[in-house]
Amino acid sequence: MKPKKAQTRAGEADEARSDRELVYAARDGDTRAFDALFYRHRDGIFRLGLAITKDPSAADEIVVDTFARAHRALARLEPDDSLRPWLYRVAVNLSYNRRPRKGVVLSPLEDAVDEKVTSDEGSPANLAELAELRRVVLAAVDLLGPKHRLVVVLHYLNGLNLAEIAQVVDCPIGTVKSRLHYALRRLRTHLSAHPELGLEPRAAFMASPGRQRTAPLIVEPVRLDRR
Amino acid sequence: MTLMSRSCRIAQDQIVAVLAGSVDLRDRRALDAHAARCYRCADALRDAVATHVALGRAFAPLRAAHTLVAPGRVRLALRPAPASPFAPLFGLATRLAEGTVALGVSAFILSSAVAGMAPGEPAPAPAEQSDGVAVHVSRSFDDTQFFYRWVRIGRYAPINDLLDPSIGIPRGADDADTPEPVRESALR
Numbered sequence: 001m002k003p004k005k006a007q008t009r010a011g012e013a014d015e016a017r018s019d020r021e022l023v024y025a026a027r028d029g030d031t032r033a034f035d036a037l038f039y040r041h042r043d044g045i046f047r048l049g050l051a052i053t054k055d056p057s058a059a060d061e062i063v064v065d066t067f068a069r070a071h072r073a074l075a076r077l078e079p080d081d082s083l084r085p086w087l088y089r090v091a092v093n094l095s096y097n098r099r100p101r102k103g104v105v106l107s108p109l110e111d112a113v114d115e116k117v118t119s120d121e122g123s124p125a126n127l128a129e130l131a132e133l134r135r136v137v138l139a140a141v142d143l144l145g146p147k148h149r150l151v152v153v154l155h156y157l158n159g160l161n162l163a164e165i166a167q168v169v170d171c172p173i174g175t176v177k178s179r180l181h182y183a184l185r186r187l188r189t190h191l192s193a194h195p196e197l198g199l200e201p202r203a204a205f206m207a208s209p210g211r212q213r214t215a216p217l218i219v220e221p222v223r224l225d226r227r
Numbered sequence: 228m229t230l231m232s233r234s235c236r237i238a239q240d241q242i243v244a245v246l247a248g249s250v251d252l253r254d255r256r257a258l259d260a261h262a263a264r265c266y267r268c269a270d271a272l273r274d275a276v277a278t279h280v281a282l283g284r285a286f287a288p289l290r291a292a293h294t295l296v297a298p299g300r301v302r303l304a305l306r307p308a309p310a311s312p313f314a315p316l317f318g319l320a321t322r323l324a325e326g327t328v329a330l331g332v333s334a335f336i337l338s339s340a341v342a343g344m345a346p347g348e349p350a351p352a353p354a355e356q357s358d359g360v361a362v363h364v365s366r367s368f369d370d371t372q373f374f375y376r377w378v379r380i381g382r383y384a385p386i387n388d389l390l391d392p393s394i395g396i397p398r399g400a401d402d403a404d405t406p407e408p409v410r411e412s413a414l415r
Contacts, residue, residue: 038298046294060296067301130284137285155247156286162247181243181275188278 015040019083027074034074038067041084044158045091051153052095062098066091085167088158092150092168140190148183151176234261238268245272246279 014022014036022040025033042063049059069090070077079086141152147169154160154168162180166173238261244250245258262269311317 035298038301042296043293046296047289047292050292051289056294060294063294063296064300064304067298068304071301071305130288133281134285134288137281141282141285152282156282157289159290162244162249177240177243180247181239184243184246184275184278187282188274191278191281 018081020079020081023074023077023079023083026071027077034067034071037070037083041087042067044084045087047157048088048091048153049095049098051157052092052150053098055098058098059095062091062094065094082164084160085164088154088160088164088168089170096146136191136194137187140187143190144183144186148179148186151179152183152187155180235265235268238262238265239271242272242275246275 014032017025017033017036019037019040022033022037026037045063045066046059049062050056053059053062066087070083070087077083077086141149144152150169151165154165155162160168162173162176165176169176238258241250241254241258245255250258258272262272
């Protein structure tokens with residue numbers, strides 16, 4: 001049992017180390033440090049690859065290729081704190097190289113993920129409603145242009161903040177903001193065609209007399225699963 | 228085109244920042260205060276929040292997707308192909324063999340073409356078809372050039388006779404081997 005305990009303790013120690021420390025350790029030949037980096041970021045890269053290619057096996061290959069590139073570039077990697085933007089940038093490039101050719105019909109993203117995600121708890125009616133919402137929203141996301149879709153995926157699927165997205169897509173934060181703003185507006189237009197989803201705050205607001213607000217709007221951003 | 232005031236423009240810019248959670252409390256209060264006065268910005272903020280919530284809910288199950296790829300696959304991808312010390316020699320031998328075969332084939336083609344052009348013996352007579360077998364024959368027969376071609380055709384007894392063990396087939400009736408009688412039940 002002793003070696004197992006020692007392994008667990010080493011794993012916890014690796015989790016506490018920052019990406020920068022792990023990169024330096026891996027550069028010195030510490031295989032465990034590289035493995036810790038791999039386990040820390042593999043799921044995020046997988047999701048990103050899955051969102052762009054819509055093919056789980058291609059997403060797996062993107063994970064492997066991304067870390068193979070990272071290993072080759074260890075000597076010149078200088079992450080400020082997190083290696084995530086660099087890894088995601090490589091993964092985005094690899095994903096766009098692996099995108100299905102025109103004419104090849106792959107199953108939609110929600111189908112690809114259904115096999116991998118266990119259903120949430122809830123009544124069948126809630127699950128059906130959620131599935132419909134997901135289908136409509138993801139279909140609307142698919143209609144966006146590649147730049148806007150990438151920003152949406154990086155923010156809402158991978159939980160990157162605006163500064164990290166700016167590093168991944170290599171543009172100023174203001175550009176990321178405007179792309180996200182434009183994407184939200186376009187999505188809003190698409191979603192307004194589905195009143196059954198209950199996403200009509202404007203209609204409710206317009207019904208109020210005088211169209212004037214007295215209380216401040218309380219904006220509670222959705223908690224994303226950030227790491 | 229809708230004209231927007233400067234404060235509206237700032238508010239529109241801040242909506243995304245508010246949703247992304249990258250705005251401090253002071254700016255957020257300023258945005259709320261502006262939205263309380265301007266119904267257009269309040270609408271935009273509400274729409275953005277609704278879309279933001281819908282996106283968050285739609286992507287929530289996808290955020291649980293994970294992969295089982297192990298770091299060993301990265302090491303496999305990084306491992307260079309094993310190099311044999313005899314690889315250069317093997318490659319040289321392969322090239323030599325390919326060259327020899329290419330030379331041989333070229334020489335054969337050239338010699339066949341030259342032999343075809345040279346005057347020599349007349350071309351052989353065309354093959355004649357006889358009972359499904361191609362047989363070369365000579366047009367001019369003489370005593371020194373003749374041959375037999377004997378085709379052996381086996382004749383078998385009718386099936387009813389074969390099934391009856393009491394009926395024997397006379398030996399020497401034909402050249403075929405006498406078949407063994409078969410019981411009818413064995414054929415079913």
